Amino acid sequence: MNEVSRITAADQTAGPARKSRAALLWLILPMAALGLAIVWLVVTNPLQRFGNGAPPVETLTFERTILSDDGIRVLVRAGGSEPMTIAQVQVDDAYWQFTQDPPGPISRGSTAWIHLPFPWVLGEAHAINIVTNTGATFEHEIAVAVPTPAHNATSLLSQALLGVFVGFVPVTIGMMFYPALRGVGRDGMDFLLALTVGLLAFLLVDATAEAFELAGEAAAIFQGQAMVWLAAAASFLLLMAVGRRQGAPSGVALATFIALGIGLHNLGEGLAIGAAFAAGAAGLGSFLVLGFMAHNITEGIGISAPLLKKRPALWIFAALALLAGGPAVVGLWIGSLAYAPQWSALALAVGAGAILQVIVEVAAYLMRSDGRGTTALLAPATIAGLTTGVAFMYGTAMLVKV
Secondary structure, three states, X not given: OHHHHHHHHHXXXXXXXXXXXXXXXXXXHHHHHHHHHHHHHHHHOHHHHHOOOOOOOOOEEEEEEEEEOOEEEEEEEEOOOOOEOEEEEEEOOEEEOOEEEOOOOEOOOOEEEEEEOOOOOOOOOEXXXXXXXXXXXXXXXXOOOXXXXXXXXXXXXXXXXXXXXXXXXXHHHXXXXXHHHOOOOHHHHHHHHHHHHHHHHHHHHHHHHHHXXXXXXXXXXXXXXXXXXXXXXXXXXXXXXXXXXXXXOOHHHHHHHHHHHHHHHHHHHHHHHHHHHHOOXXXXXXXXXXXXXXXXHHHHHHHHHHHOOOOOXXXXXXXXXXXXXXXXXXXXXXXXHOOOHHHHHHHHHHHHHHHHHHHHHHHHHHHHHHOOHHHHHHOHHHHHHHHHHHHHHHHHHHHHOO
């Protein structure tokens, strides 16, 4: 009997082992077939039969422009089918000497700085035309030539201060309405939650539109449109999974998700302002800063809405304000130091997905807290709050568009 038991146990362990080896084999076989196919394509190059003498496809994207006392520097990214070689550079229809860093052909997806010791004129428009060794040309216009701000401790501190005023301060001011909003009835609660949905809906549309606009300026290799859709969908699904792992969020948890969604949007907003700094094109006067503050002040009210039935500690309000407004400072620094349209589009897309997740959760919370289910979504107080939120954000957004 003991011998029979050992044999039976050995058979039971051998079965899964054989299945694992078979699964590993079927994993290795297609990979090996793929490797052989790649080697055959590289060695035999069967595509050369389709060659008709046409030059290779070339694309070149201008990602950054820096104007200084030394002249003009532009950061370009190649997207051609083969490495590209820059042969000549024209500025205002005149050929100009240039240096390239790193030198040599620019491979697909790589970047290079082009330095032109050109005496640009303050306030004038200049046109740069890059010519490759195949004769392809790529134009870039500097609409208004102004010196790019230099980065030092003072400028970074100034940008941080600006980020605090356009992000942290208005959110904090909005949250200061919390004591006045406590004790509202059911209609008042519905109005405030719908107000939150309204302002988030505006931010969703705004962030998505800006993301697609920036994606259009990025190099084709990044597939900007697809990147925006995929990043937004991924962030939405990820945050939904995280938020629902312990049931539908409410109270501090829901306020935290709202602050996170707004914070990601403010990160993208900071990137855009920082990029305007880097381009020397920021018209950020006091009026514009005041516009940003008015635009963002409702965000603090929206974050406070799920907390009206609670009494959180003061540090929680401070942490939520920092989570929602702090990313504006980080965005300003990144945007001014290392701006690239594709990364700004990615940040805004992630923010759009996060905002959509918050809209879903706040709407669900509104239905639960009201007790009337989907009927609460069509109640007069809800419609009024939604309309007020969208209208306020749209109206104040007009102050910050330049």
